[in-house]
Amino acid sequence: MTAAIATSGLVKTFGSTRALDGLDLTVQAGEVHGFLGPNGAGKSTTIRVLLGLLRASSGRANLLGGDPWRDAVALHRRLAYVPGDVELWPNLTGGEAIDLLGRLRGGLNQARRAELVERFDLDPRKKGRTYSKGNRQKVAIVAALASDAELLLLDEPTAGLDPLMEVVFQDVINQMKAEGRTVLLSSHILAQVEKLADKISIIRLGKVVQSGTLTEMRHLTRTTIEADTTSPATGLDRLPGVHNLEAGDGRVRFAVDGQHLDGAVKALSQFGIRSLTSHPPTLEELMLRHYGDELAAAGNGAAGDSKDDGDNR
Amino acid sequence: MTTLTREPAHATATPARGNPLTGTRGLIRFILRRDRIKLPAWLLGITIFVFYYGAALPQLYQTPDDLRVVSQFTEGAVGALLSGPGYGLDNPTIESVIVGVYGLYFLLAVALMNILLVARHTRVEEQTGRAELVRASVVGRHAQLSATLIVALAANVGLSLLIAGAMAGADLDTSDALLFGAGVGAVGLAFAGVTALTVQVTEYSRAASGLAGAALGAAYVIRAAGDMITEGGSALSWFSPLAWSQQTRAYVDGRWWPLALSVGFAAAAAAAGYLLSGRRDVGAGLVAARRGHPEAAPWLRTPVALGFRLQRASLIGWGSALVALGAVYGGITKPIVDSYEDLPEEMVDVLGGDPTRMLDGYVSTMGLFDAILVGVFVILGVQTLRGEETRGRVEPVLATATSRWAWFGGYLGVLAAGAVGLLLLVGLAIGTATAISVGDAGYVLDTTASHLVYAPALLVILAIAALLFGFLPSATGATWAVLGFGMIIGFFGPIMDLPQWVHNLSPLEHVSRLPLDDLAWTPLVVLTVIAAGLAGAGLAGFRRRDLDTK
Numbered sequence: 061m062t063a064a065i066a067t068s069g070l071v072k073t074f075g076s077t078r079a080l081d082g083l084d085l086t087v088q089a090g091e092v093h094g095f096l097g098p099n100g101a102g103k104s105t106t107i108r109v110l111l112g113l114l115r116a117s118s119g120r121a122n123l124l125g126g127d128p129w130r131d132a133v134a135l136h137r138r139l140a141y142v143p144g145d146v147e148l149w150p151n152l153t154g155g156e157a158i159d160l161l162g163r164l165r166g167g168l169n170q171a172r173r174a175e176l177v178e179r180f181d182l183d184p185r186k187k188g189r190t191y192s193k194g195n196r197q198k199v200a201i202v203a204a205l206a207s208d209a210e211l212l213l214l215d216e217p218t219a220g221l222d223p224l225m226e227v228v229f230q231d232v233i234n235q236m237k238a239e240g241r242t243v244l245l246s247s248h249i250l251a252q253v254e255k256l257a258d259k260i261s262i263i264r265l266g267k268v269v270q271s272g273t274l275t276e277m278r279h280l281t282r283t284t285i286e287a288d289t290t291s292p293a294t295g296l297d298r299l300p301g302v303h304n305l306e307a308g309d310g311r312v313r314f315a316v317d318g319q320h321l322d323g324a325v326k327a328l329s330q331f332g333i334r335s336l337t338s339h340p341p342t343l344e345e346l347m348l349r350h351y352g353d354e355l356a357a358a359g360n361g362a363a364g365d366s367k368d369d370g371d372n373r
Numbered sequence: 374m375t376t377l378t379r380e381p382a383h384a385t386a387t388p389a390r391g392n393p394l395t396g397t398r399g400l401i402r403f404i405l406r407r408d409r410i411k412l413p414a415w416l417l418g419i420t421i422f423v424f425y426y427g428a429a430l431p432q433l434y435q436t437p438d439d440l441r442v443v444s445q446f447t448e449g450a451v452g453a454l455l456s457g458p459g460y461g462l463d464n465p466t467i468e469s470v471i472v473g474v475y476g477l478y479f480l481l482a483v484a485l486m487n488i489l490l491v492a493r494h495t496r497v498e499e500q501t502g503r504a505e506l507v508r509a510s511v512v513g514r515h516a517q518l519s520a521t522l523i524v525a526l527a528a529n530v531g532l533s534l535l536i537a538g539a540m541a542g543a544d545l546d547t548s549d550a551l552l553f554g555a556g557v558g559a560v561g562l563a564f565a566g567v568t569a570l571t572v573q574v575t576e577y578s579r580a581a582s583g584l585a586g587a588a589l590g591a592a593y594v595i596r597a598a599g600d601m602i603t604e605g606g607s608a609l610s611w612f613s614p615l616a617w618s619q620q621t622r623a624y625v626d627g628r629w630w631p632l633a634l635s636v637g638f639a640a641a642a643a644a645a646g647y648l649l650s651g652r653r654d655v656g657a658g659l660v661a662a663r664r665g666h667p668e669a670a671p672w673l674r675t676p677v678a679l680g681f682r683l684q685r686a687s688l689i690g691w692g693s694a695l696v697a698l699g700a701v702y703g704g705i706t707k708p709i710v711d712s713y714e715d716l717p718e719e720m721v722d723v724l725g726g727d728p729t730r731m732l733d734g735y736v737s738t739m740g741l742f743d744a745i746l747v748g749v750f751v752i753l754g755v756q757t758l759r760g761e762e763t764r765g766r767v768e769p770v771l772a773t774a775t776s777r778w779a780w781f782g783g784y785l786g787v788l789a790a791g792a793v794g795l796l797l798l799v800g801l802a803i804g805t806a807t808a809i810s811v812g813d814a815g816y817v818l819d820t821t822a823s824h825l826v827y828a829p830a831l832l833v834i835l836a837i838a839a840l841l842f843g844f845l846p847s848a849t850g851a852t853w854a855v856l857g858f859g860m861i862i863g864f865f866g867p868i869m870d871l872p873q874w875v876h877n878l879s880p881l882e883h884v885s886r887l888p889l890d891d892l893a894w895t896p897l898v899v900l901t902v903i904a905a906g907l908a909g910a911g912l913a914g915f916r917r918r919d920l921d922t923k
């Protein structure tokens with residue numbers, strides 16, 4: 061497989077803010093890649109650098125075999141983008157905006173446009189400002205997905221969509237995946253990522269702190285084991301990688317690091333296992349590990365701050 | 374933004390169930406906090422000109438004869454167009470020159486200050502959705518508009534006093550200082566009222582300030598036309614709020630009562646604003662948005678087409694306004710020429726010779742005047758583009774196969790073509806109306822040429838804005854200074870006694886004043902080349918910089 065997106069040591073500074081701080085991200089062609097991280101982690105900035113809207117301060121980025129800044133126009137013919145915060149022209153209808161953006165990309169698939177408008181239950185006759193937030197988002201989604209782009213860059217595409225539309229969106233993305241397209245999906249909705257993504261990267265403070273399939277990531281973290289044993293389990297606390305041991309009354313409960321799971325279960329079996337349950341960490345738990353650090357480091361989530369857009373008219 | 378959510382907390386200090394004014398006090402403090410730089414800057418900026426003229430004019434015009442030259446410059450139609458009814462200019466003093474020649478620009482500045490102030494704290498807040506946050510707390514239905522108008526009232530009263538104080542401070546005669554100051558403040562009030570009304574009508578802040586701006590333009594045109602017909606102003610003049618302040622005749626034969634018209638007008642307009650605001654939803658306009666086409670027109674497929682689509686409404690608005698203006702200003706040429714013919718022989722000599730040359734002078738002044746108006750269109754156009762960027766609408770466009778070059782260049786092309794088109798249109802309108810009025814078909818061509826000749830200079834102004842957009846996007850508005858400078862030099866340069874190189878700094882000064890002068894081609898070519906160079910640099914700058922994202 062070839063990489064659709066590959067960045068190494070990507071740095072982007074805004075004045076004294078280091079929005080990206082040596083970001084290494086690889087997305088293979090044909091995969092749906094989940095891009096997770098707390099607010100202000102640098103997800104949108106990464107995507108904008110990949111779009112050539114922002115120029116990287118240093119580091120390398122390769123997109124579909126080209127340089128995102130230098131070859132922007134040629135690359136954009138092959139990709140489609142959904143921004144996280146969609147703004148439409150006040151005097152253009154949603155339908156006009158979809159057509160315009162599609163044509164500027166080099167044409168859009170009329171049949172698919174019609175199908176998507178139908179499935180997302182979008183009224184294309186309304187003017188830009190009269191759409192609700194979710195409907196504005198739908199306009200951008202339809203404009204992007206109605207193209208034949210091989211790469212989709214989606215920045216929290218379903219922010220504001222209702223649960224029904226969320227299901228439609230997941231359907232459509234699965235269809236795109238079946239067609240062999242590559243998707244970079246930044247999201248805060250873990251269930252969505254869990255369902256769609258082949259691989260996941262977690263970004264924090266401008267760096268990718270973890271990347272892999274969900275299974276791999278689970279392996280890197282602790283599994284919780286609960287067991288009833290015939291004889292009291294002792295000495296488990298001396299095993300490497302075992303944490304939070306609670307024992308007593310023939311029951312034992314502990315968390316164990318992924319790479320020590322085998323040893324821990326072997327040790328446990330000496331005491332005669334009567335019942336055993338194990339919980340792999342949920343994505344929430346994986347995330348909380350990183351978000352937790354973040355909250356502690358920033359003194360309660362002051363890491364991401366919104367820019368003031370001033371009062372320009 | 375940060376203070377926004379905090380401030381209304383003050384408002385909760387005075388709970389009163391159902392009172393539409395609840396929270397006004399807190400909002401006033403909030404407005405003052407947000408405008409702590411802008412508002413004082415406007416007030417001082419306007420006041421400082423009193424000091425400037427108070428200090429500069431006695432230096433420039435040391436004898437009464439010198440002053441008479443100035444007042445002769447403002448004789449007749451051109452003076453009426455650029456300055457006003459011209460009270461006291463037959464026997465000028467420093468004070469009456471400040472009031473009679475430059476006073477109009479104080480009025481325009483204060484009107485602009487009030488339009489922007491009121492729009493900023495009402496419709497802009499609603500359009501950005503910030504008003505929703507505020508109104509969701511303990512804040513009455515009319516609190517926001519009331520707070521804004523109270524601040525505007527205070528600002529206008531303050532400005533009146535500041536101007537009067539400045540007259541005293543500049544060692545001028547203070548007998549009518551307060552009257553002049555109050556005249557300026559009264560125009561401010563009138564346009565605060567007008568804007569309180571226009572912000573209710575449309576959902577978009579730009580359209581709201583545009584409507585108020587159009588009202589100011591209409592007030593200008595009506596006043597100028599009325600003043601051109603008869604010296605001292607005709608009945609037509611009295612339909613304009615600008616005229617009410619000028620008709621106080623400060624430093625000639627001062628009278629206060631015309632200002633009652635301004636105050637009454639302001640109160641009526643504001644009352645209409647309250648009435649309308651009570652009938653509509655937060656964020657909505659009076660006119661519900663219509664539904665449009667589900668698909669884009671076939672031609673809407675290129676960056677140039679998008680640029681045109683975004684400017685279409687503006688082009689139509691400007692085009693109709695300029696044609697109307699052209700018809701008025703062209704239509705009154707006959708009475709103007711007649712008034713010259715009535716002038717004593719010696720006077721005509723002073724003013725440049727035979728009466729037809731006077732008409733040529735009028736036509737060439739209209740060329741400059743309209744060029745400056747089209748310059749406003751050009752700069753607003755580039756600022757719209759900047760708005761597209763900061764509001765996040767450029768991002769999805771540049772994420773398609775649209776190069777920055779094509780997007781920015783296409784839009785600049787639309788603006789350039791629009792500027793030339795508007796010049797042509799207004800030139801033709803004035804020319805046709807003049808030709809009909811004086812019965813000389815030759816004026817159609819002459820007048821059109823006198824307008825079109827400014828195209829290269831406007832392209833330079835466009836290119837300066839493009840250059841700033843490319844390298845210092847947040848300073849795009851600085852282009853206004855270039856246009857303002859060009860206007861001051863263009864209108865008042867002849868009586869300002871400035872070194873030639875200062876004149877040369879304005880692109881508008883290199884243009885031949887047709888049909889008075891012969892057409893000089895070289896400066897036009899040079900200006901065009903400069904414009905191309907600056908615009909090219911701006912494009913290059915834009916291609917290298919980060920996009921400002923929302």
Ligand SMILES: Nc1ncnc2c1ncn2[C@@H]1O[C@H](COP(=O)(O)OP(=O)(O)OP(=O)(O)O)[C@@H](O)[C@H]1O
Nearest residue numbers: 074077079098099100101102103104105106364365
């Ligand atoms: N134009 C800018 N100027 C200054 N700082 C910026 C700019 N754009 C982003 N930042 C900062 O860069 C950091 C990363 O922002 P980014 O928008 O990429 O975060 P994000 O991961 O998309 O967050 P969210 O989940 O809230 O969308 C933040 O600290 C943000 O304040």
Ligand SMILES: [Mg+2]
Nearest residue numbers: 103104105144
């Ligand atoms: Mg983001």
